[in-house]
Structure formats: C-alpha cells, structure tokens
C-alpha cells in the first residue's frame with residue numbers, strides 16, 4: 001500500500017536529519033584565523049572533529065597558505081614537492097573532512113610552520129564516540145530520536 005512508502009520516507013528523513021544538520025564548520029584558530037602566533041594544538045584540544053565536519057582556513061595570501069601534509073611533513077615542516085599537491089591559497093578555504101584519521105596542515109611561508117602555524121587533528125567517524133566528552137551530543141541525539149520515534153509512530157497510526 002502506497003502510504004507505507006510515505007512512512008518509510010518520513011522515517012528516513014526524520015532519523016537522518018540530525019546527522020546532516022549537526023555537521024560543523026570549524027574556523028581554524030577562531031577569530032585569529034590561520035596565522036603566526038596562534039597555538040593550534042590548544043585550539044584543537046577541546047574539539048571533536050567528525051566525518052562531515054569541515055575546516056575553514058581564513059588568512060591573507062601572501063604570505064600564508066595551506067598545505068595538507070602527512071605526519072612526517074608536519075613534524076619536519078616540509079611541504080610536498082611537485083604539482084600534484086598544490087597549496088590552498090584563496091584565503092578562505094573550506095576543507096570537508098571526508099575520512100576518519102589524523103589530518104595534518106601547515107603553512108609553507110618562510111618559517112611560519114616552525115614557529116607554530118601547523119595544525120593536526122583527529123577525525124572520528126560520524127557516530128558519536130564514547131562518553132564522557134560526547135555525552136551532551138549523545139543526550140541531544142537520543143532526545144531527538146525519542147521525538148522522531150513518536151512522530152513516526154503517529155504516522156503509522158494514521159496510515160493504519
């Protein structure tokens with residue numbers, strides 16, 4: 001019967017919506033942006049990055065830029081060579097976090113990286129990680145899902 005398809009669609013939308021809506025854009029460095037003289041490990045420390053979130057690098061080019069590097073390049077402040085990995089230079093670069101794991105970014109201008117213009121983050125899967133750090137997020141989600149279940153139940157009752 002046709003209304004079953006409708007109920008399924010509503011269920012999907014209602015259940016999946018918070019996953020999409022809760023994706024966050026993080027402006028790297030907050031009001032300081034992507035610059036020298038900013039402690040990016042302190043900035044990243046209390047944040048939880050998930051697949052679907054994005055980093056936004058805001059800076060002036062020249063001199064600044066953004067190279068995505070690996071752990072070796074991060075530690076040694078060495079940018080990738082070759083044209084296959086060009087830097088980001090727009091001054092307002094949004095990088096969507098598509099996969100879990102460690103991500104490293106440096107500025108390759110002069111000694112900027114060595115003086116601290118470098119960022120390492122760990123991206124987690126979309127599913128909320130274990131408490132306590134994600135406890136609040138978990139409560140919001142479970143609260144929403146109770147609400148979602150009620151809405152779906154109502155539709156089922158109407159459709160029956």
Ligand SMILES: *[C@@H]1O[C@H](CO)[C@@H](O)[C@H](O)[C@H]1NC(C)=O
Pocket residue numbers: 069070071072073079080081
């Ligand atoms: C890290 O990146 C550099 C520069 O792109 C590359 O030469 C090196 O092989 C990479 N190291 C690893 C472990 O992937």
Ligand SMILES: [Cu+2]
Pocket residue numbers: 035036063064065107108109112113117
């Ligand atoms: Cu720089």
